[in-house]
Amino acid sequence: MNIAPLRHRPLLLLLCAGLLLGGCASQPEQSQSEQPAQQADAPRENSAAEANLLSQANRGDLDSQFQLGSLYFVGKPNKDLKQAEYWWKLAADKGHAMAAVSLAYLYTGRDNPDFNNPQQMLKYLNQSAAGGNPMAQHILGNLYLRGEQGVPLDANQARRLFNSACQQNYSSSCTALQEMP
Numbered sequence: 209m210n211i212a213p214l215r216h217r218p219l220l221l222l223l224c225a226g227l228l229l230g231g232c233a234s235q236p237e238q239s240q241s242e243q244p245a246q247q248a249d250a251p252r253e254n255s256a257a258e259a260n261l262l263s264q265a266n267r268g269d270l271d272s273q274f275q276l277g278s279l280y281f282v283g284k285p286n287k288d289l290k291q292a293e294y295w296w297k298l299a300a301d302k303g304h305a306m307a308a309v310s311l312a313y314l315y316t317g318r319d320n321p322d323f324n325n326p327q328q329m330l331k332y333l334n335q336s337a338a339g340g341n342p343m344a345q346h347i348l349g350n351l352y353l354r355g356e357q358g359v360p361l362d363a364n365q366a367r368r369l370f371n372s373a374c375q376q377n378y379s380s381s382c383t384a385l386q387e388m389p
Contacts, residue, residue, distance in 0.1 A: 265295060273299035274307040281310070281319075289320055300332055308336035309344045326358055337369065342378035345369045349381065353388075363388070 261279075264272035277295030280288045293314055299307035312333035317324025333351075336344035348359070349369030355361030367388060373381035 265298075268302075270299040270302055270304040270307070274304050274310070277307060277310065281314070287319070289314065289323060293323070300335065303339060305336045305339040305341035305344065308332040308339065309341055309347075312336065312344070312347075330358060340372075340376070342373035342376040342381065345373040346378055346381045346384070349373065349384065353384075 261272050261276055265276045273295045277292045277299065280291035280295065293311065296307040296311045296314070300311050309332070312329045314323050315325040315329035315332065333344050333348055337348045346369070349366040351357050351359040352362045352369065353366035367385065370381040370384045370388070374385055
């Protein structure tokens, strides 16, 4: 498949980002609960690792919060998007770039229309791009290139974002730069 058509589908890229996040989460789902700090019926072989992750997340470790949100997002057999949102938001609001891009994807509403929130999607996408995340820069560059999702049409801003991502070896942005007039 030619990669070039993907630059025309920023929300598809966000979907891919979400799927990639799922691949990053190698631990099984934690049980769903009303309060994020509680856990019940965890698989015996992983309960210590999960308890450690939860403990670190509760102590404010941003990577643990991001990982915990990712576990809830890809949960097997059931997702818990409210928990994913909770943990990602904790990390993103303190500057975790991947948590911010994950929230941006969640707020597209693709997994659940109840989470569709274009303003929050742009907030966290911009935050992640400003933090140097090349995936977020590429997606945002596409939005500027086409003037979509509440982003004004601005080819110069798109070029700047693609250039920043390309300098970080994000190949889709390098391709997009070559294809720009």
